[in-house]
Amino acid sequence: MSALVGPALFPFTLAALVMTGLVLVEALSVLIGQSASGLLDGAIGHDGLDSANAEGLSPAALLSWINLGRVPFLILVILGLAAFALAGLILQGLAAALLAPLPALVAVPLAAGATLPALRVTTRAVARFIPRDESYAVTADDLVGTTAEVTLGPLDQGLPGQVRARDRHGNVHFLRARAAADASPMATGTRVLLVDRVEAVFVAVPAPADL
Structure with missing residues (x-):
């Protein structure tokens, strides 16, 4: 020793x-x-x-x-x-x-x-086993409007959690996100819609059932 x-x-x-x-x-x-x-x-x-x-x-x-x-x-x-x-x-x-x-x-x-x-x-x-936060084919703003799944939650208005989203090319992204101001907390596994981005953190709401 x-x-x-x-x-x-x-x-x-x-x-x-x-x-x-x-x-x-x-x-x-x-x-x-x-x-x-x-x-x-x-x-x-x-x-x-x-x-x-x-x-x-x-x-x-x-x-x-x-x-x-x-x-x-x-x-x-x-x-x-x-x-x-x-x-x-x-x-x-x-x-x-x-x-x-x-x-x-x-x-x-x-x-x-x-x-x-x-x-x-x-x-x-x-x-190969860790999805990239960003893709060379898209910008962060391109991911606003996409659906995602909460992987580290719950998402609320406090510290950001993490969601997994796919861009239009099928690339997987792990993104920091928090709930919108008027949204209820969203547990891990919840499908969400990314509606905005504030600096490096995305703003999410529960995804409508038809998405």
């Missing part, structure tokens, strides 16, 4: 501990009805990156390369910390088996270099 907090492994142990804490935060937030990753994306205006406009070696190109916008930002951070910690522990284990653990100043850049391609692969796999 003491080896995990030694100088050679401490950066990777710390990354693993932070990753575990973020996983617990996300899990607890889902249990209480408010996804931390969804709230964070809404707070920072996380709309994703259009790969067509992310070229060369720019920061936007790197973020696009690791699939930011295809997975929630918090999930990307969790996966990055997990990849970094695992790469570091494996690297130091191999180094110790051959001769001795590498100095942290050497091991950290090597593990970080291995993290980027691993993060690209894992985020691409995870993105």
